[in-house]
Amino acid sequence: MQAFLDTFDIYLLEAVVNGILLGGVLALLALGLNLIFGVIDVTWICYAELVMIGMYGMYYMVQVFGLPYWVAAPIAILLVAALGAALHYIVIAPLLTAPPINQLLATGGVLFILQSFATVAFGIDFRNLGIRLPVLAIGDMHFSYSRLLAFVAALLGMLAIYFFMKRTFTGTAIRAVAQDRQIMSLMGVDTKRIYLITSALGGALAGLAACLLVLQYDVHPFVGLSFGPITFLICVLGGLGNFVGGFIAAFVFAQIISLGGLYSDLEWGYVLAFAFFIVMMFIRPAGLLARRS
Amino acid sequence: MNSRYTAWAVGLAALIALPFVYREPYHLHILVLILIWSFAYTSWSIMGRFGLVSLGHGGFMGVGAYVTALLWNHLDITPWIGIPLSMVAAGLLALVVAYPCFRFRITGHYFVLVTLALSGIVLQVITATRDYTGGSLGYTPNRAPSGRGLLALQFDDKTTWYLIALGVWVVGLLIWRWVDRSMSRYAMEAISEDEDAAAAAGVNVTAEKLKITLISALMTALAGALYCQYQMFISPDTVSGIAVSLQMVFAVIVGGLYVSLGPTIGAIITILLAEGLRIGFGTKAVGWDNLVYGVLLVVFIIFLPKGILGSVLDKLKAQPKKPKTT
Numbered sequence: 380m381q382a383f384l385d386t387f388d389i390y391l392l393e394a395v396v397n398g399i400l401l402g403g404v405l406a407l408l409a410l411g412l413n414l415i416f417g418v419i420d421v422t423w424i425c426y427a428e429l430v431m432i433g434m435y436g437m438y439y440m441v442q443v444f445g446l447p448y449w450v451a452a453p454i455a456i457l458l459v460a461a462l463g464a465a466l467h468y469i470v471i472a473p474l475l476t477a478p479p480i481n482q483l484l485a486t487g488g489v490l491f492i493l494q495s496f497a498t499v500a501f502g503i504d505f506r507n508l509g510i511r512l513p514v515l516a517i518g519d520m521h522f523s524y525s526r527l528l529a530f531v532a533a534l535l536g537m538l539a540i541y542f543f544m545k546r547t548f549t550g551t552a553i554r555a556v557a558q559d560r561q562i563m564s565l566m567g568v569d570t571k572r573i574y575l576i577t578s579a580l581g582g583a584l585a586g587l588a589a590c591l592l593v594l595q596y597d598v599h600p601f602v603g604l605s606f607g608p609i610t611f612l613i614c615v616l617g618g619l620g621n622f623v624g625g626f627i628a629a630f631v632f633a634q635i636i637s638l639g640g641l642y643s644d645l646e647w648g649y650v651l652a653f654a655f656f657i658v659m660m661f662i663r664p665a666g667l668l669a670r671r672s
Numbered sequence: 673m674n675s676r677y678t679a680w681a682v683g684l685a686a687l688i689a690l691p692f693v694y695r696e697p698y699h700l701h702i703l704v705l706i707l708i709w710s711f712a713y714t715s716w717s718i719m720g721r722f723g724l725v726s727l728g729h730g731g732f733m734g735v736g737a738y739v740t741a742l743l744w745n746h747l748d749i750t751p752w753i754g755i756p757l758s759m760v761a762a763g764l765l766a767l768v769v770a771y772p773c774f775r776f777r778i779t780g781h782y783f784v785l786v787t788l789a790l791s792g793i794v795l796q797v798i799t800a801t802r803d804y805t806g807g808s809l810g811y812t813p814n815r816a817p818s819g820r821g822l823l824a825l826q827f828d829d830k831t832t833w834y835l836i837a838l839g840v841w842v843v844g845l846l847i848w849r850w851v852d853r854s855m856s857r858y859a860m861e862a863i864s865e866d867e868d869a870a871a872a873a874g875v876n877v878t879a880e881k882l883k884i885t886l887i888s889a890l891m892t893a894l895a896g897a898l899y900c901q902y903q904m905f906i907s908p909d910t911v912s913g914i915a916v917s918l919q920m921v922f923a924v925i926v927g928g929l930y931v932s933l934g935p936t937i938g939a940i941i942t943i944l945l946a947e948g949l950r951i952g953f954g955t956k957a958v959g960w961d962n963l964v965y966g967v968l969l970v971v972f973i974i975f976l977p978k979g980i981l982g983s984v985l986d987k988l989k990a991q992p993k994k995p996k997t998t
Contacts, residue, residue: 491966
């Protein structure tokens with residue numbers, strides 16, 4: 380075993396594993412965004428900001444009100460789910476028939492609102508949960524439990540969504556609406572209700588991501604900007620609305636960021652990911668898994 | 673038509689004469705800011721009015737500002753050369769990102785998200801190269817030794833800056849008008865309606881889109897460079913990133929996307945609003961101005977998608993002909 384490990388660059392291996400762990404959370408975010416795009420045909424530019432609000436929710440519940448993490452997490456998920464439903468009800472619903480660009484810009488406005496709301500309400504200090512999970516050491520490699528937990532929880536979250544979509548009536552209705560909006564309302568499906576449920580689901584995924592990310596990162600009003608753009612790139616690379624494509628793209632990007640961060644700063648990992656993205660657009664413009672027309 | 677030109681000439685003469693009559697520095701400062709941002713917003717609207725919604729203009733602006741300042745500080749290249757170089761850099765960036773987008777029909781949501789990522793990435797690069805750019809703390813171009821202000825494009829008096837900004841703003845409006853009257857406009861409108869139909873009608877879709885994007889990016893970089901030279905301080909958050917991109921879109925939407933003075937009206941409203949909120953709330957107002965911004969943006973998009981000036985002009989035009997439709 381040791382001889383095997385010696386032949387590899389130990390840090391490279393560690394970075395690869397950390398990349399896979401990061402990929403889990405990114406895939407979760409991409410799934411939420413894809414779900415909303417696939418069903419409602421709207422892109423929430425403010426998606427990462429929902430995560431930020433969720434992270435603040437966790438911070439306040441754990442640090443200020445002293446709730447245990449396991450109690451706070453479901454509440455935070457419900458909170459962000461409610462926020463997602465509210466976002467749909469207040470902002471998107473009146474704009475459903477408007478040009479797609481207007482819907483997009485409206486969620487851009489919500490991004491402003493959420494960011495500045497956080498600035499006004501919580502201040503611009505960096506805050507963290509103050510929970511330090513132990514670090515798992517295998518050989519010379521170190522993996523923090525918070526990342527492992529995030530990875531496992533993200534996978535479980537995605538599995539839950541999968542079963543919900545495949546096994547329940549509502550899930551089937553959601554998939555049907557995603558396939559054909561007009562016909563499904565003729566078939567007696569209440570699309571308004573489906574849209575609200577989907578928005579709440581998307582919000583819940585953001586909430587779950589918030590619970591996991593808050594273990595690893597400090598929260599501040601602009602934290603959404605550090606993973607928002609990368610989530611959009613993942614969704615476009617995977618093909619907007621394509622769940623499997625988004626899942627694969629998330630892991631590809633996570634590897635690039637993680638390995639880029641190994642050789643240089645984390646920011647350069649992002650730059651590398653963007654360069655990769657531009658190259659990929661030449662090769663597979665309609666997403667990783669799209670059929671060539 | 674003649675009376676219209678006369679009105680423009682009188683208005684312009686009044687604007688040129690203004691700083692010689694009225695010298696209150698703070699108000700002139702606000703005017704200069706309004707003119708520079710109006711120019712930036714106008715350059716965004718050149719693209720935006722054809723449905724090419726770019727959220728990458730924060731990136732172009734950042735490139736314009738930072739390249740100019742870095743060339744001056746590190747290589748002693750005067751902004752007179754640095755600004756064109758920075759515009760070339762932004763133009764190249766625009767081509768690299770826009771070409772695959774247009775060539776492979778990345779439109780609508782996809783295009784917005786790609787450009788959004790672009791402005792995010794420019795912000796990351798500026799932050800990552802903190803050894804050169806000062807990172808999040810911001811960056812200041814070196815002061816030119818006295819007597820060499822013209823070479824360094826650094827002027828202490830507001831009047832000079834006001835005239836420069838006014839000139840650039842007028843050029844921006846002229847470019848807007850030029851595009852408005854050119855064949856490109858018809859080509860772009862056809863493209864924004866239906867790309868396939870436009871291509872079938874003989875429009876070179878990729879080339880037309882690239883042309884408009886390039887014009888827009890070059891102008892935005894110039895705006896960034898001017899802002900840097902005027903303020904003598906830039907930070908990643910004030911000239912680049914998603915927030916600046918959204919701010920541009922917001923101002924244009926508020927003012928009116930389809931009229932030449934719309935972006936200017938948007939700049940006047942947003943900057944006066946921001947200044948008003950800033951002074952009104954004092955230092956504890958951090959965030960309040962953006963909160964109001966965001967709420968207004970959402971409200972505007974829901975209720976007044978054509979913007980203030982656009983809606984007013986529509987009302988004026990529509991009244992004699994037909995009753996108001998919803």
